Amino acid sequence: MRKTVIGLYILSALSFSHIVSAKNGGSNKLFYQDHGHWEDNHGNRGHRLNKMLRRIIKSNNLTGDPMINRNVPDIESPKAQLGMDLFFSKTLGGEIDSACVTCHHPVLGGGDNLSLPIGVDADDHDILGQGRTNDYATTNPEGGPPVPRNAPTTFNLIAWDKFQFHDGRVESLDKTPGANGSGVSGIRTPDSTFGVADPIAGNNLVQAQARFPVTSNEEMKGFNHTQYTNQTIRELLAGRLAGYGDESNMLIDLNHWLEKFRTALANPEGSAEELITEQSVSMLIAEYERSQAFVNTPWKKYVQGNKRAISRKAKKGAL
Numbered sequence: 001m002r003k004t005v006i007g008l009y010i011l012s013a014l015s016f017s018h019i020v021s022a023k024n025g026g027s028n029k030l031f032y033q034d035h036g037h038w039e040d041n042h043g044n045r046g047h048r049l050n051k052m053l054r055r056i057i058k059s060n061n062l063t064g065d066p067m068i069n070r071n072v073p074d075i076e077s078p079k080a081q082l083g084m085d086l087f088f089s090k091t092l093g094g095e096i097d098s099a100c101v102t103c104h105h106p107v108l109g110g111g112d113n114l115s116l117p118i119g120v121d122a123d124d125h126d127i128l129g130q131g132r133t134n135d136y137a138t139t140n141p142e143g144g145p146p147v148p149r150n151a152p153t154t155f156n157l158i159a160w161d162k163f164q165f166h167d168g169r170v171e172s173l174d175k176t177p178g179a180n181g182s183g184v185s186g187i188r189t190p191d192s193t194f195g196v197a198d199p200i201a202g203n204n205l206v207q208a209q210a211r212f213p214v215t216s217n218e219e220m221k222g223f224n225h226t227q228y229t230n231q232t233i234r235e236l237l238a239g240r241l242a243g244y245g246d247e248s249n250m251l252i253d254l255n256h257w258l259e260k261f262r263t264a265l266a267n268p269e270g271s272a273e274e275l276i277t278e279q280s281v282s283m284l285i286a287e288y289e290r291s292q293a294f295v296n297t298p299w300k301k302y303v304q305g306n307k308r309a310i311s312r313k314a315k316k317g318a319l
Helices: 043-059 078-087 205-210 217-221 230-242 255-264 278-290 298-303 312-318
Strands: 020-024 027-034 037-040 170-172
Touching: 043 312, 078 255, 078 278, 170 205, 205 278, 230 255, 230 278, 298 312
Parallel strands: none
Antiparallel strands: 020 027, 027 037
């Protein structure tokens, strides 16, 4: 996962835990911490670093805040709240044993704290993160853990303007800075030809990405719905929520979801078939994911003038 903002690359160089005093060439160099703020008392050297870094910051018009001029959804909004409900619901799993949150829990940094995720067929469907196991590896057609790639974080997805997924298979054809993929040229997905926009990809890269975990056998679809294509499995799951289609009788209380969609979409008289569609489901999940914007970082404080916000090593890393 790549970021276009330099600040998001250097966080790994930051240190938050201790005081170091080192003697070097007969002079004492002192670093001290105050809630993540560091200062190098070796005056001239520290001044040169700051000067060089300030020049780069100025020349690239960096603000330290990639959310400037982006319309970040309010987590308290009805759409984001319903999106969170859908994100946490195993009803969208083909076998009702996995959800979006299975591999992307906010408490686990928007991931799952596993090297390779375990989506479907877990030994205990309700355990997330460390301790989530499965015994399916011996019969898995791919010969390994159910999901063959590490789960990327959902945090700050709204800041991505070029692509989604490790291999970039959901790609903005415009790559307009600040647009999150919503340019006029559209978004390419695995459902469209390379270089050609998918007409139903959605409004932005996050919505386009949110439409694909349910199509993956290992992530959410499972191995008992293989007769469904990418699009028909999406429609099946939307119909499951709404009470129409092949699994219209799966849920007992169909009004549960209908009332939530009516509220979130401000359509109190709308029918289930009208409101609960694969497009609205992915849009709402994307609203929740796009609300996960976390940019109050030491780098932001440094860019905005606090020279002590990051360590000398972090400054050298930025250079």
